[in-house]
Amino acid sequence: MRKPIIAGNWKMYKTAFEAVDFVKNLKPEVSDVHDRAIVICPPHPVLKDVGDVIRDSNIALGAQNLFWEDEGAYTGEVSAPMLKSVGCTYVIIGHSERRQFFGETDETVNKKLFAALKHNLFPIVCIGETLEQREKGETFEVIEKQIREGLKNLVISNWSLVVIAYEPVWAIGTGKTATPQQAQEVHAFIRGLLPRDVAQEIRILYGGSVKPDNIKELMAQPDIDGGLVGGASLKIESFEKIVKY
Ligand code: 13P
Numbered sequence: 001m002r003k004p005i006i007a008g009n010w011k012m013y014k015t016a017f018e019a020v021d022f023v024k025n026l027k028p029e030v031s032d033v034h035d036r037a038i039v040i041c042p043p044h045p046v047l048k049d050v051g052d053v054i055r056d057s058n059i060a061l062g063a064q065n066l067f068w069e070d071e072g073a074y075t076g077e078v079s080a081p082m083l084k085s086v087g088c089t090y091v092i093i094g095h096s097e098r099r100q101f102f103g104e105t106d107e108t109v110n111k112k113l114f115a116a117l118k119h120n121l122f123p124i125v126c127i128g129e130t131l132e133q134r135e136k137g138e139t140f141e142v143i144e145k146q147i148r149e150g151l152k153n154l155v156i157s158n159w160s161l162v163v164i165a166y167e168p169v170w171a172i173g174t175g176k177t178a179t180p181q182q183a184q185e186v187h188a189f190i191r192g193l194l195p196r197d198v199a200q201e202i203r204i205l206y207g208g209s210v211k212p213d214n215i216k217e218l219m220a221q222p223d224i225d226g227g228l229v230g231g232a233s234l235k236i237e238s239f240e241k242i243v244k245y
Helices: 015-027 044-054 079-087 095-100 106-118 130-135 139-150 156-161 180-193 214-220 236-243
Strands: 005-009 036-043 059-063 088-093 123-129 162-165 204-207 226-229
Touching: 005 088, 005 204, 005 236, 015 044, 015 059, 015 236, 036 088, 044 059, 079 106, 088 106, 095 156, 106 123, 106 139, 106 156, 123 139, 130 139, 139 180, 162 180, 180 204, 180 214, 214 226, 226 236
Parallel strands: 005 036, 005 226, 036 059, 059 088, 088 123, 123 162, 162 204, 204 226
Antiparallel strands: none
């Protein structure tokens, strides 16, 4: 059985005070939830503060990005050992906003993936097609390339930590969720691309306008194993409802 994951990607939102206040208030509201993993991914400057509040709780800490070297002259970057040292157990890799605005490619995704695995972080590898690609009928081709190249050279033992997030770019921040059937179709396709020995164990999350009123139907799909939530993870009320779908 695949344990579901509900992860909040805060993107570039919340100052230190706002972030700490949020997790202090969220913690007691979800303390009895144990049948699914809850992950909060705040911006880098507040990881340590948020991590201190949720240490020894059922909420895990994730980062939104990392660099593939452990250390070095790479101004502005952070490494897997640094993320571990402040309590991270997850890291988002290759989010479409990083591909779009910061030059991430399947090649950099692959390097970051190996850096995360080397340090025992759960990588949440994001893939997804743009509206233009969907309208041209290229969705499956795009997804296949992102999986084959972004996740290449993994050996079977590497796969146990890997989490994949399918986030159709046209559904992110638009209020336009993929229908559960559209999402399920792609999730099943993704699972079909994974090595047969591990395919049934890999968690595939859906992201793109996940809200309290659509999470249940999404989670009812056989190949949807959780949500990567943007906007609705910024408010306790909506995030709590999604966690408790
Ligand atoms: P929204 O939930 O705001 O559409 O964002 C989705 C996302 O990009 C999560 O990583």
